[in-house]
Amino acid sequence: MVVLAKGELDQIALPAAHPPPADVRTVDLSSPDRAVAARALVAACEEHGFFRATGHGVPPALTRAAEAASAAFFALPQAEKEAALQLGYGSKCIGGNGDLGWIEYLLLGVTPSGAAAASSSSTLPCAAAAAAVDSSSPTPSPLRDVLEEYAAAVRAMACGVLELMAEGLGLGPADLLARLVTRADSDCMLRVNHYPPRPDNNSFNLLTGFGEHTDPQIISVLRSNGISGLEIARRDGAWASVPPDGDAFFVNVGDTLQVLTNGRFRSVRHRVVVNGERSRVSMIFFGGPPPGERLAPLPELLREDGGRSRYKEFTWKEFKTSGCRTRLAEDRLSRFEN
Numbered sequence: 001m002v003v004l005a006k007g008e009l010d011q012i013a014l015p016a017a018h019p020p021p022a023d024v025r026t027v028d029l030s031s032p033d034r035a036v037a038a039r040a041l042v043a044a045c046e047e048h049g050f051f052r053a054t055g056h057g058v059p060p061a062l063t064r065a066a067e068a069a070s071a072a073f074f075a076l077p078q079a080e081k082e083a084a085l086q087l088g089y090g091s092k093c094i095g096g097n098g099d100l101g102w103i104e105y106l107l108l109g110v111t112p113s114g115a116a117a118a119s120s121s122s123t124l125p126c127a128a129a130a131a132a133v134d135s136s137s138p139t140p141s142p143l144r145d146v147l148e149e150y151a152a153a154v155r156a157m158a159c160g161v162l163e164l165m166a167e168g169l170g171l172g173p174a175d176l177l178a179r180l181v182t183r184a185d186s187d188c189m190l191r192v193n194h195y196p197p198r199p200d201n202n203s204f205n206l207l208t209g210f211g212e213h214t215d216p217q218i219i220s221v222l223r224s225n226g227i228s229g230l231e232i233a234r235r236d237g238a239w240a241s242v243p244p245d246g247d248a249f250f251v252n253v254g255d256t257l258q259v260l261t262n263g264r265f266r267s268v269r270h271r272v273v274v275n276g277e278r279s280r281v282s283m284i285f286f287g288g289p290p291p292g293e294r295l296a297p298l299p300e301l302l303r304e305d306g307g308r309s310r311y312k313e314f315t316w317k318e319f320k321t322s323g324c325r326t327r328l329a330e331d332r333l334s335r336f337e338n
């Protein structure tokens with residue numbers, strides 16, 4: 001349940017609008033013709049910063065199990081959910097700076113060796129979010145176990161995406177990008193979002209589920225149940241709705257990848273609108289680099305741009321610390337532009 005105080009419903013109400021469907025490109029990650037798939041991936045990242053991934057290798061039964069276990073958790077009484085500290089439960093507050101949504105969620109820091117509740121309520125840049133709560137002797141949790149297994153499978157897929165991307169961009173070695181999200185200290189997270197149906201006594205048709213933003217990490221890999229709500233901003237700024245797809249995953253370019261590619265790839269602005277009578281459940285893996293990683297346009301790509309870097313160098317920790325003070329919709333990269 002999402003418990004809103006007086007006046008908060010007005011803050012998350014949205015004007016009625018029905019954006020057209022987004023023209024989402026599909027990339028088959030298991031295509032026998034890798035060069036074709038790599039070109040399609042690069043074109044999609046340049047154009048929208050967003051694509052649908054098929055041939056992803058994540059077992060459908062694992063995805064279904066993770067989603068069903070999450071849905072069962074969200075159906076528990078509120079007090080039980082709030083007591084589940086090891087799962088990083090939160091509701092309505094997105095980040096620490098006043099952004100509200102019709103949402104409840106679980107947020108776990110994931111390392112190659114396991115998952116633990118994140119010590120912050122945000123996947124947005126915030127220094128504290130990097131540090132997962134100590135998981136050395138966690139309380140047994142079947143839900144966390146299945147989410148951990150799911151996160152490992154999606155991380156492997158994200159690595160496949162980043163390897164194909166490196167190939168498409170002509171970068172070497174093959175794991176130049178993938179290794180940023182596979183190190184023991186990589187700052188990766190799994191977020192499970194639940195958008196309950198619209199409240200009955202609500203005079204508004206549409207509510208903000210998750211307000212507009214870009215994801216700060218390198219890459220985000222999202223899947224949702226069959227309920228619509230995700231929208232992406234096109235280059236002209238207009239919103240377009242993403243038709244739900246129960247089998248495929250959606251991949252977002254994050255701010256960090258925009259920087260690494262010197263702006264060639266676009267960190268896609270997106271939001272979730274709650275418009276329905278049925279719950280939406282989405283699970284998103286965020287692939288972020290280690291805190292001390294120095295981030296700047298890759299030299300190979302700079303050469304193509306005549307050596308002109310659009311961004312100053314910064315570490316992931318610096319980016320998160322600076323982003324801590326921002327509201328959700330802010331352009332967090334602007335202060336790092338040259």
Ligand SMILES: O=C(O)CCC(=O)C(=O)O
Nearest residue numbers: 191193210230272282284
């Ligand atoms: O729940 C969704 O479908 C997307 C949410 C999102 O953009 C995020 O958690 O960063």
Ligand SMILES: [Fe+2]
Nearest residue numbers: 213214215270
């Ligand atoms: Fe996002």
